[in-house]
Amino acid sequence: MPPTTDATIRLAGVADLEAIRAIYNYYVERSTCTYQLEPDTEQDRLAWFQQRTAAHPVTVAEWGQEVLGWASLSPWKPRGGYARSVEASVYIRHDCHRLGLGRALALDLIERAKAAGHHTILGGACTTQTASLALQESLGFVRVAHLREVGYKFGRWLDVVYTQLILTPEG
Numbered sequence: 571m572p573p574t575t576d577a578t579i580r581l582a583g584v585a586d587l588e589a590i591r592a593i594y595n596y597y598v599e600r601s602t603c604t605y606q607l608e609p610d611t612e613q614d615r616l617a618w619f620q621q622r623t624a625a626h627p628v629t630v631a632e633w634g635q636e637v638l639g640w641a642s643l644s645p646w647k648p649r650g651g652y653a654r655s656v657e658a659s660v661y662i663r664h665d666c667h668r669l670g671l672g673r674a675l676a677l678d679l680i681e682r683a684k685a686a687g688h689h690t691i692l693g694g695a696c697t698t699q700t701a702s703l704a705l706q707e708s709l710g711f712v713r714v715a716h717l718r719e720v721g722y723k724f725g726r727w728l729d730v731v732y733t734q735l736i737l738t739p740e741g
């Protein structure tokens with residue numbers, strides 16, 4: 571198992587997309603931490619990556635040249651007035667949980683969001699995703715919304731809890 575203090579957090583490149591895809595597809599097929607129903611193809615991930623900008627980065631946690639987790643900031647909504655609001659995603663390889671990698675990626679994302687001039691970060695999770703919600707709340711995200719039965723996966727309706735961190739209260 572990797573010692574977490576040795577993991578490097580860096581911007582992702584095209585060469586990381588297969589690892590990112592594998593980490594994510596594991597959850598698509600088994601978990602309600604994403605409501606995506608079909609695994610990403612190589613083309614899906616490449617198209618997703620090509621839409622990224624400096625304000626909406628993808629990062630990876632790397633240890634010993636292996637990508638063990640990834641994170642991203644995505645636009646909250648496309649209209650211009652939402653430009654400084656972003657949604658965070660963090661996915662750690664299933665066999666590398668509780669090593670501090672999720673926290674390290676999330677803390678790095680918060681710093682990148684501040685540097686990019688974003689005003690607020692939103693997090694979302696299924697109510698059953700206790701790890702995700704605990705991580706968000708441990709970083710100061712506050713629960714702001716609970717949407718009932720907006721997702722449907724594995725034969726049942728699922729709620730979404732949104733959490734929010736305000737980065738620049740002054741403006």
Ligand SMILES: CC(C)(COP(=O)(O)OP(=O)(O)OC[C@H]1O[C@@H](n2cnc3c(N)ncnc32)[C@H](O)[C@@H]1OP(=O)(O)O)[C@@H](O)C(=O)NCCC(=O)NCCS
Pocket residue numbers: 597603658659660661662663666667668669670671672673674694695699700701702704705706708
């Ligand atoms: C949620 C996730 C990113 C956490 O990453 P991780 O590397 O395992 O978490 P860390 O070791 O950095 O833990 C940081 C904090 O998160 C919380 N946490 C993490 N896993 C937890 C769990 N299973 N139960 C309760 N709290 C948990 C704790 O507050 C923990 O701090 P502590 O270790 O001091 O108690 C990881 O479980 C994951 O990838 N899950 C699947 C994908 C997902 O749900 N992503 C979030 C949606 S975008």
